[in-house]
Amino acid sequence: MNYQAIGTIRTPYTEVTGAPYQSAEPEEQDDRLFYVELNDEYAEGLYRLDSFSYLYLLYHIDRLKKPCNLQIRPAWTGDRITVGLFASRSPARPNSIGLSVVRLYAVEGNRIYTSSLDVFNGTPLLDIKPYIRDLDTKNDANYGWIDDLPDRDHLMLHIKGVPHDY
Amino acid sequence: MNYQAIGTIRTPYTEVTGAPYQSAEPEEQDDRLFYVELNDEYAEGLYRLDSFSYLYLLYHIDRLKKPCNLQIRPAWTGDRITVGLFASRSPARPNSIGLSVVRLYAVEGNRIYTSSLDVFNGTPLLDIKPYIRDLDTKNDANYGWIDDLPDRDHLMLHIKGVPHDY
Numbered sequence: 001m002n003y004q005a006i007g008t009i010r011t012p013y014t015e016v017t018g019a020p021y022q023s024a025e026p027e028e029q030d031d032r033l034f035y036v037e038l039n040d041e042y043a044e045g046l047y048r049l050d051s052f053s054y055l056y057l058l059y060h061i062d063r064l065k066k067p068c069n070l071q072i073r074p075a076w077t078g079d080r081i082t083v084g085l086f087a088s089r090s091p092a093r094p095n096s097i098g099l100s101v102v103r104l105y106a107v108e109g110n111r112i113y114t115s116s117l118d119v120f121n122g123t124p125l126l127d128i129k130p131y132i133r134d135l136d137t138k139n140d141a142n143y144g145w146i147d148d149l150p151d152r153d154h155l156m157l158h159i160k161g162v163p164h165d166y
Numbered sequence: 167m168n169y170q171a172i173g174t175i176r177t178p179y180t181e182v183t184g185a186p187y188q189s190a191e192p193e194e195q196d197d198r199l200f201y202v203e204l205n206d207e208y209a210e211g212l213y214r215l216d217s218f219s220y221l222y223l224l225y226h227i228d229r230l231k232k233p234c235n236l237q238i239r240p241a242w243t244g245d246r247i248t249v250g251l252f253a254s255r256s257p258a259r260p261n262s263i264g265l266s267v268v269r270l271y272a273v274e275g276n277r278i279y280t281s282s283l284d285v286f287n288g289t290p291l292l293d294i295k296p297y298i299r300d301l302d303t304k305n306d307a308n309y310g311w312i313d314d315l316p317d318r319d320h321l322m323l324h325i326k327g328v329p330h331d332y
Contacts, residue, residue, distance in 0.1 A: 001169045001226045001290070003261040038252075042260065045236040047250035052310035058224075058263055060167045070211040084213030086204075086294040094208065095169040095292045097224055097263070101302055124167070126261045128252040133307040134322055136267055141299040144218035156300055 005124035007038040007110075009059055013120050034102075036112040036125055043110040050107040054131035057117065060124040061096040068092045076158040083145055098123075101131055118161060171290035173204040173276075175225055179286050200268075202278040202291055209276040216273045220297035223283065226290040227262040234258045242324040249311055264289075267297055284327060 012033050036057065038046065049055070072090050073079045091098060103115035112128070149155055157164045178199050202223065204212065215221070238256055239245045251259060269281035278294070315321055323330045 001171070001262075001292070003167045003169065003263070005167070006260050042236065042252075045251035045253075047237055047248070047253060048311045049250055049253040051308075051313070052253065053306060053308045054304050056265060058261075058265070070208065071213055082213070084215055085211035086208075087211075087213060087215040087218065087296055089295055089298070093293060094172050095224075096167075097169070097293055099222060099224070099265070099295060101304060126167070127259060127263055129255055129265060130253055130310050131304060131307050132255070132312070132325070133309050135326060137303055137305060137307050138220050138267060138297060138299075139303060139305070140219060141297050141303050142217075142219045143299050144296050145214045146298070147217070159298070160301060 007125035009123040038110040052130045056129040058127040066092040173291035175289040204276040218296045222295040224293040232258040
């Protein structure tokens with residue numbers, strides 16, 4: 001399968017600053033640090049995208065230094081637990097396709113301003129899909145093996161990239 | 167970007183029977199009609215996947231006859247409304263990557279039994295990611311432009327593939 005980038009994701013994260021583990025909780029941002037630049041030839045496809053509050057972004061994880069192992073020990077758990085790669089959101093996967101749910105703030109021309117996501121500046125965009133209430137909001141979803149960790153609530157702050165002092 | 171199939175999605179849908187528009191609502195299935203067959207060499211990566219109630223499946227939409235138009239009139243709305251491709255979940259996209267949220271029923275060897283999804287039998291699998299409560303469950307998500315349709319609740323049954331008599 002051969003795919004082409006349809007745009008570029010802009011973030012403040014560079015190889016020097018690093019990127020957090022997962023998307024931070026959506027919060028209103030006046031600084032417009034995170035946006036998608038869709039290639040001009042696709043701009044017409046954004047019509048009425050601004051009616052949605054959340055989007056899925058699919059992208060190619062293009063600057064990964066970690067090897068793809070089938071079982072991993074997620075760093076944010078303090079290396080305490082081993083899980084299969086497909087039971088994790090590790091970016092080192094057989095196919096380097098990243099998926100993030102982001103809040104949509106504004107569409108201006110071919111730019112889509114969003115909440116933060118944990119990708120490097122310049123990451124190639126593969127697709128934008130609307131996140132649709134009912135279809136994608138699963139209220140009976142669980143935390144999987146994360147539930148077995150005694151400090152789950154604290155670790156979820158790490159997963160979600162929420163700053164905290166403890 | 168070049169990706170390889172890591173497995174195959176098995177469903178009852180063929181070019182003869184057709185496939186519904188979107189995943190049906192998850193419901194307990196004894197008939198095991200829907201499953202993923204992961205290639206043997208990746209089976210180790212399924213360790214602890216069974217702790218999750220929902221999964222994301224990413225796949226290559228390989229049997230699409232529709233052209234990719236940047237603005238579309240979704241058939242399930244009765245052609246009443248025009249929206250941008252990226253404001254829709256139409257399968258005819260610049261990059262033919264499909265995304266479904268499915269309920270996980272069981273993992274047995276390299277087989278993952280799931281709730282129904284609207285893909286043809288034999289669809290190439292690109293990735294499996296766990297759907298994680300909080301990270302992926304957005305309770306303030308909306309219906310976007312679908313909200314503007316007077317018969318939204320009825321149309322959502324079509325989107326979700328829920329059988330109904332009216």
